[in-house]
Amino acid sequence: MDEQARIMQALGGVSLAGHSIQGGMALPPPHGHDGIDDGRKQDIGDILHQIMTITDQSLDEAQAKKHGLNCHRMKPALFSVLCEIKEKTGLSIRGAQEEDPPDPQLMRLDNMLLAEGVSGPEKGGGSAAAAAAAAASGGASDNSIEHSDYRAKLTQIRQIYHTELEKYEQACNEFTTHVMNLLREQSRTRPISPKEIERMVGIIHRKFSSIQMQLKQSTCEAVMILRSRFLDARRKRRNFSKQATEILNEYFYSHLSNPYPSEEAKEELAKKCSITVSQVSNWFGNKRIRYKKNIGKFQEEANLYAAKTAVTAAHAVAAAVQNSQTNSPTTPNSGFQMKDEEFQLDSAESKNTLLTNMFTGSSGSFNLPNSGDMFLSMQSLNGDSYQGAQVGANVQSQVDTLRHVISQTAGYSEALGGNTMYSPHGLNANGGWHDTTTPSAVISPTEGPGSVHSDTSN
DNA sequence: TCCTATGATTGTGT
DNA sequence: ACACAATCATAGGA
Numbered sequence: 347m348d349e350q351a352r353i354m355q356a357l358g359g360v361s362l363a364g365h366s367i368q369g370g371m372a373l374p375p376p377h378g379h380d381g382i383d384d385g386r387k388q389d390i391g392d393i394l395h396q397i398m399t400i401t402d403q404s405l406d407e408a409q410a411k412k413h414g415l416n417c418h419r420m421k422p423a424l425f426s427v428l429c430e431i432k433e434k435t436g437l438s439i440r441g442a443q444e445e446d447p448p449d450p451q452l453m454r455l456d457n458m459l460l461a462e463g464v465s466g467p468e469k470g471g472g473s474a475a476a477a478a479a480a481a482a483s484g485g486a487s488d489n490s491i492e493h494s495d496y497r498a499k500l501t502q503i504r505q506i507y508h509t510e511l512e513k514y515e516q517a518c519n520e521f522t523t524h525v526m527n528l529l530r531e532q533s534r535t536r537p538i539s540p541k542e543i544e545r546m547v548g549i550i551h552r553k554f555s556s557i558q559m560q561l562k563q564s565t566c567e568a569v570m571i572l573r574s575r576f577l578d579a580r581r582k583r584r585n586f587s588k589q590a591t592e593i594l595n596e597y598f599y600s601h602l603s604n605p606y607p608s609e610e611a612k613e614e615l616a617k618k619c620s621i622t623v624s625q626v627s628n629w630f631g632n633k634r635i636r637y638k639k640n641i642g643k644f645q646e647e648a649n650l651y652a653a654k655t656a657v658t659a660a661h662a663v664a665a666a667v668q669n670s671q672t673n674s675p676t677t678p679n680s681g682f683q684m685k686d687e688e689f690q691l692d693s694a695e696s697k698n699t700l701l702t703n704m705f706t707g708s709s710g711s712f713n714l715p716n717s718g719d720m721f722l723s724m725q726s727l728n729g730d731s732y733q734g735a736q737v738g739a740n741v742q743s744q745v746d747t748l749r750h751v752i753s754q755t756a757g758y759s760e761a762l763g764g765n766t767m768y769s770p771h772g773l774n775a776n777g778g779w780h781d782t783t784t785p786s787a788v789i790s791p792t793e794g795p796g797s798v799h800s801d802t803s804n
Numbered sequence: 805t806c807c808t809a810t811g812a813t814t815g816t817g818t
Numbered sequence: 819a820c821a822c823a824a825t826c827a828t829a830g831g832a
Contacts, residue, residue: 583810583811583812583827583828583829584811584828584829585809585810585811585828585829585830586810586811591810606821624812625811625812627820627821628811628812628813629810629811631812631820631821631822631823632810632811632812634821634822635821635822635823635824636809636810638822639823
């Protein structure tokens with residue numbers, strides 16, 4: 347059954363059953379009653395037919411027909427009946443459609459956009475979210491370049507979002523007005539109640555809000571992608587600069603007996619390497635693990651850095667000794683100012699030679715007063731008891747390095763009394779480093795250089 | 805393209 | 819809170 351027939355039937359079955367009609371006019375019963383005015387029936391049928399086919403007409407024809415319908419003598423009665431039917435069906439539709447509860451998905455999107463600083467107040471939200479995200483990704487709060495980049499992109503998204511939102515709202519309003527006008531205009535020819543217009547407006551708004559939801563959804567996606575691109579550090583992993591790695595390695599191998607930098611040391615390293623404290627912590631965490639896992643692999647590296655630092659240390663010690671001899675009140679750490687580059691060591695052999703020369707007091711790059719003083723210095727520096735201000739606090743670490751190199755120097759070890767080959771400093775039987783608070787043992791002068799402290803004594 | 809190195813994250817234990 | 823261990827994900831070299 348097509349639409350037209352249904353309406354015809356509805357009209358016949360529902361509304362024309364002796365109903366009192368607007369304007370005191372009574373419509374006749376639908377079927378076959380005695381005294382039926384066939385003319386009226388014909389009229390109604392005719393009007394309905396015209397209404398139903400009006401959309402098929404050309405604009406001019408329709409316009410002419412509309413005018414004809416408006417002037418039709420049956421129009422008020424028919425209009426009233428149609429209103430009644432519409433009212434009834436409208437009620438049932440309204441009953442089924444109830445005002446929808448707040449969409450949880452929409453609420454989620456709204457909350458997220460608010461949290462990300464896309465919606466809500468212009469300033470603060472975005473940077474707060476960026477800071478939070480940065481904190482979550484390792485506390486890199488000083489990564490200002492990337493953050494500003496992130497904020498710029500977020501602002502861009504925000505602008506696009508607001509522009510689109512505005513556009514949608516404008517379009518929605520325009521469309522609503524248009525539809526309302528249309529309906530009001532049409533309400534002259536067909537039964538459209540204000541309630542129905544209201545309902546239509548509701549439908550339009552719902553449609554537009556679903557479009558808005560899509561906009562919100564894609565904005566959220568864009569923000570998520572942005573976040574993952576800019577703030578997920580895994581994605582943007584960059585190797586540290588060679589210099590930074592060198593600094594870290596130097597510290598690590600010179601503190602091999604206790605490679606746990608204090609907070610201050612971490613800050614210092616972070617500053618030197620232009621990285622964050624968390625990155626320093628990560629680096630040391632990784633280094634400790636990987637070193638322990640495969641000491642063999644790191645042997646060469648350890649030797650290299652140990653030797654490098656040893657040279658620096660030797661200079662430092664020499665300077666310290668010199669200072670002590672001359673009672674000079676000059677800067678205690680002056681010895682550490684020397685750059686490694688001054689002392690390029692190309693082979694293990696040269697390292698060994700150099701170190702042997704150092705500790706035997708023979709001539710070389712370092713003009714040590716005598717070996718006895720050297721060891722005395724080391725002994726002094728080694729223990730916690732040494733509080734003197736003549737050398738810097740990190741001399742201890744330099745001495746560590748010296749010991750390390752010494753212990754690896756097979757020839758020297760033999761000369762010193764059969765010290766074993768280098769083994770990982772500080773690593774105990776359990777594979778862990780020694781208690782970080784335990785100071786190194788003070789070398790007894792009677793033990794001689796052969797007993798140079800090694801953290802391998804577990 | 806594969807493999808290794810490496811910075812970061814995650815889960816767990818202390 | 820920190821360290822460790824496992825793992826992920828990417829960079830970079832062969």
